Amino acid sequence: MRCSSLSLTNFRNYARLDLPLRDAVVVYGDNAQGKSNLLEAIRLLSTTKSLRSTADREMLHWGVQDSDTGFARVSGQCERRSGPVRVEIVIGNGERLNARDSTRAVVKRYKVNGVPRRAIDVIGQVTVVQFSPADLDLVLGPPSERRRFLDLAIAQVDGRHVRSLSRYGKVLQQRNSLLKQMREGGGRHEHLDVWSEELVNTGAYIVARRMEMVRRLTTLVRDAHGALTDCAETLDAEYRATIDGVEGATVDAIGDVADTFRRALTASRGRDIATGQTLVGPHRDDLRLTNAGHDLLPYGSRGQQRAGALALKIAEGEYVREVTGEWPILLLDDVLSELDANRRRRVFAASHEGQQVIVTTTDLTAIDRDFLDRSQVIEIRAGTVIAREPFGADGQA
Numbered sequence: 110m111r112c113s114s115l116s117l118t119n120f121r122n123y124a125r126l127d128l129p130l131r132d133a134v135v136v137y138g139d140n141a142q143g144k145s146n147l148l149e150a151i152r153l154l155s156t157t158k159s160l161r162s163t164a165d166r167e168m169l170h171w172g173v174q175d176s177d178t179g180f181a182r183v184s185g186q187c188e189r190r191s192g193p194v195r196v197e198i199v200i201g202n203g204e205r206l207n208a209r210d211s212t213r214a215v216v217k218r219y220k221v222n223g224v225p226r227r228a229i230d231v232i233g234q235v236t237v238v239q240f241s242p243a244d245l246d247l248v249l250g251p252p253s254e255r256r257r258f259l260d261l262a263i264a265q266v267d268g269r270h271v272r273s274l275s276r277y278g279k280v281l282q283q284r285n286s287l288l289k290q291m292r293e294g295g296g297r298h299e300h301l302d303v304w305s306e307e308l309v310n311t312g313a314y315i316v317a318r319r320m321e322m323v324r325r326l327t328t329l330v331r332d333a334h335g336a337l338t339d340c341a342e343t344l345d346a347e348y349r350a351t352i353d354g355v356e357g358a359t360v361d362a363i364g365d366v367a368d369t370f371r372r373a374l375t376a377s378r379g380r381d382i383a384t385g386q387t388l389v390g391p392h393r394d395d396l397r398l399t400n401a402g403h404d405l406l407p408y409g410s411r412g413q414q415r416a417g418a419l420a421l422k423i424a425e426g427e428y429v430r431e432v433t434g435e436w437p438i439l440l441l442d443d444v445l446s447e448l449d450a451n452r453r454r455r456v457f458a459a460s461h462e463g464q465q466v467i468v469t470t471t472d473l474t475a476i477d478r479d480f481l482d483r484s485q486v487i488e489i490r491a492g493t494v495i496a497r498e499p500f501g502a503d504g505q506a
């Protein structure tokens with residue numbers, strides 16, 4: 110999988126950019142010039158969402174945020190084994206939400222090969238794995254971080270998972286608002302039954318799919334972690350379901366998962382109403398990470414936690430490759446300075462033959478020599494490409 114060109118219009122600090130991309134790309138420049146913004150655009154093409162948990166309107170260039178006709182466009186020409194694909198995302202200012210202030214709705218529109226599509230049909234057209242300093246949140250952050258990690262990895266290879274997540278989120282919201290009404294003495298039990306059944310029908314797939322994925326991921330994580338630590342330690346990843354008795358769940362036996370989920374919902378009905386929340390289901394599950402049997406979060410050293418996060422990301426790339434038959438684009442945002450020389454080499458070794466790798470850095474000497482020699486080096490200053498030279502072996506243009 111590779112993107113051969115990227116075009117931006119009014120995206121973050123890029124007024125206009127048309128950039129051809131080779132298979133090895135180094136994006137270089139001082140802090141706050143737009144390096145991460147460039148990777149954010151590529152990630153957007155893949156997942157339709159930014160990794161930074163910001164509002165969509167923040168991606169519009171400041172100059173157009175308050176204009177009626179303001180919009181940002183990100184477009185990428187990419188090549189997959191199955192053929193070329195052009196993905197285009199337009200983020201536009203919509204109606205004013207309120208006559209008195211200038212707050213506006215934001216509208217996102219998508220096209221694949223020129224044809225308008227929904228977000229859920231865009232996800233996975235372009236596959237990426239992004240490494241960033243925020244990856245440590247996979248270990249240190251709340252369970253939602255790890256669920257998002259699992260779901261994004263699966264989403265890149267399985268459209269049904271994307272549709273199930275979208276539906277599940279909506280049903281969960283409805284069920285929770287009904288539970289809150291019931292807590293106040295309103296609402297109807299028949300309605301709760303309807304939402305519960307709907308939750309079971311969409312949620313069973315999510316649980317089974319994640320469990321299948323984690324069973325494979327566990328081996329990939331262990332191997333990646335072994336390579337990072339010279340096999341001094343073992344990292345284990347295990348899916349922690351809030352529904353009792355779904356261990357070993359598979360998509361083929363999804364009916365069993367649904368039955369178990371249904372029983373769990375019935376059992377927690379009283380507590381659900383008392384708290385006004387749905388207490389069991391995939392929205393409460395977690396991925397447990399242990400180093401030599403001990404939880405990585407409270408017990409791991411910072412070094413062990415970093416190695417754990419890195420192993421998860423390397424495993425994610427290998428998982429996508431196994432399922433789709435091609436490497437996802439590897440985006441390395443500012444991660445090199447945090448790694449020792451040995452791990453840096455491992456990360457570049459993870460950039461395999463035929464995998465497109467795009468790395469950002471403030472320091473060209475942090476880049477693996479061999480990688481730099483075959484790279485296209487792009488220097489960015491204030492949202493403008495000021496140099497686009499292949500650098501020679503001495504690091505000079």
Ligand SMILES: Nc1ncnc2c1ncn2[C@@H]1O[C@H](COP(=O)(O)OP(=O)(O)O)[C@@H](O)[C@H]1O
Nearest residue numbers: 121122140141142143144145146167169170171
């Ligand atoms: N919507 C926006 N419009 C214009 N500039 C923006 C917008 N969002 C962020 N920026 C600018 O982008 C720069 C940060 O870009 P970033 O890609 O994170 O930098 P870095 O090169 O350090 O990775 C900052 O100067 C910030 O002010």
Ligand SMILES: [Mg+2]
Nearest residue numbers: 144145146443
């Ligand atoms: Mg950055």
